Amino acid sequence: MAVGPSNQxxxxxxxxxxxxxxxxxxxxxxxxxxxxxxRVKCGALTEESF
Structure with a gap:
């Protein structure tokens, strides 16, 4: 599923x-x-770098 642009x-x-x-x-x-x-945390910001 496409979600959107990177860095957004x-x-x-x-x-x-x-x-x-x-x-x-x-x-x-x-x-x-x-x-x-x-793993996306509940109620918090999750950041990943590729």
Missing amino acids: PIEVRCGRFFVRLGEPTPNGTRWLVEGRSV
Whole structure:
């Protein structure tokens, strides 16, 4: 599921998510980094660097 541009805050429910960065291409998505599991804290800011 595409969420939005990088370097911008987004609101999601707390829990564990698989996250990866990509860019759209005419043939689908080109993944820019290997994905990883991220635990989003409830009621707090969670920051990740790729």
